[in-house]
Amino acid sequence: MRFHRNLVEGVVEVLDQVFNKQVYADRALEQHLRKNKQWGSRDRGFVAETVYDIVRWKRLYCEIAEVTPPFYSRDLYRLFAVWVILKKESLPSWPEFKGIKEGAILERYKPLKKIRKFRESVPDWLDALGEERLGSELWTAELAALNTQAPVILRANRLLTTPERLQELLEGEGIETDLLPDYADALQLVHRGNVFRTASFQEGLFEVQDAASQTVAPFLEVSPGMRVIDACAGAGGKTLHLAALMQNKGQLIGLDIYPQKLKELKKRAKRAKAFNIETRLISDAKVIKRLRDSADRVLIDAPCTGIGVLRRNPDSKWKLEPAFLERVCETQQELLQNYSGMVRQEGVLVYATCSLLPNENSDQVQTFLKSKPGKGFRLVEERSMYASIDGFDGFYMARLQRVE
Structure with a gap:
């Protein structure tokens, strides 16, 4: 993967807002992407998905990178470096990554991945409470599932259409979906995309709403x-x-x-x-x-x-x-x-x-x-x-x- 400096700088800037200024990730991203309207969908997707990944795995990455709050710029770049290495990508030869060794990062990761609170990246108190109230087996499985990317689910508005008709209309707009047979009104996007720009959304034919x-x-x-x-x-x-x-x-x-x-x-x-x-x-x-x-x-x-x-x-x-x-x-x-x-x-x-x-x-x-x-x-x-x-x-x- 080739990393572009302006996009990585964008990731670091958003992380600073989230980790140091307690801004919610979605709001910080929205503000930053609004300032960079020249970015295409792929660039915007990279920044958003990378930010969410690092936020999701914050505790694990902090342990590996050996950084603690408040996070200075060098700390945020170290977190990004951990993300790159665990993704099995190569770090750019930039001054910000000088001295960071892939082998050392992977060695620190080995023992941590055996401990649930680090592996699944949750606070101690929440990990203990979840195990106490749900049991170890369900809590462990649930944490792993909650650390995956959520699918994009639509709800067909039956005041105006049916799921089957909506599926046809969206296909005509370049949006591929699958019907979910166990959920009467639901369609799941095959590929993530901006559905809010579609004519179907503007006409009120659907809302984005998780199946649950x-x-x-x-x-x-x-x-x-x-x-x-x-x-x-x-x-x-x-x-x-x-x-x-x-x-x-x-x-x-x-x-x-x-x-x-x-x-x-x-x-x-x-x-x-x-x-x-x-x-x-x-x-x-x-x-x-x-x-x-x-x-x-x-x-x-x-x-x-x-x-x-x-x-x-x-x-x-x-x-x-x-x-x-x-x-x-x-x-x-x-x-x-x-x-x-x-x-x-x-x-x-x-x-x-x-x-x-x-x-x-x-x-x-x-x-x-x-x-x-x-x-x-x-x-x-x-x-x-x-x-x-x-x-x-x-x-x-x-x-x-x-x-x-």
Whole structure:
């Protein structure tokens, strides 16, 4: 592989933003690529994929390179050198790599690859917790799966098309896909590419959404004419899927505490021709009280650690800490107890996260069921999805029915 200095400098600059200034990798990359619009798709792909690789394997590479924060420019070049050598490529003859020996790098790698927390590059506390709660075998397999590159999955918008028709249209635009028979609306890209520039996307025919995420909306078992509330709607990925399942009939309310996210949801809903969606900002407790006992279905897609989606957000594992896990678990329980009141008699509540930890999943459901607001609910079904088993993101879902 031939390395171009300007691209390598770009990688180092983005890593400086991520490691030293705590900018999320996707945002740092977006900003840097915007400044270098002259780069072609191959150059942009090299910078993005290299950054994500080094972020993903940060702990392993730091051990091999013998560098610690704060990372100076020479340290970041050493991390890049480790990436090059472990990729079995040759280092450029640049001053930045003077004195770095391939043999020494490989020798330091040998013992580290036998130790899971280094081999899979995770913090000590997270490695210990994952083994404790999931067991060594599943946790080891899951870490390995979460360190692979995530596939690009599309969800066909059935308000406007079918997966089969979308596949034909995308093929005409040079995008090759495979249908996923176990996921009703999903198509997987054969080769990674910028699907947002396609006419099919501009016309609202699909959204980018992982296959595991696509199982959440059907789990609510909605039907046209219902009143459905997406209580943590965000930018609306699952809200849009619910609108399609409801065939644009009934009322679908997207709630969130962030106005910018709801603004993006409105924009996406307009493109998708999803007309039964109403957005409401949770500005105070009255918003929830007004909806009490009113909904056939309520979805709480709760904020979480995001451990199940580390393939997409590898830098988040370096920002996680035990105190954050404690705080997010408190928030999840508050949401369950406060938002469950919106479910009418015989209605259904679905609690979902993109975490693997029982702390955030089954434990939360059991705590809720023992609480005063949870006494009127029964657990109907719960489901866990794992990257190592299902091949997609890690997710948890629990369906509860109000029977009080």
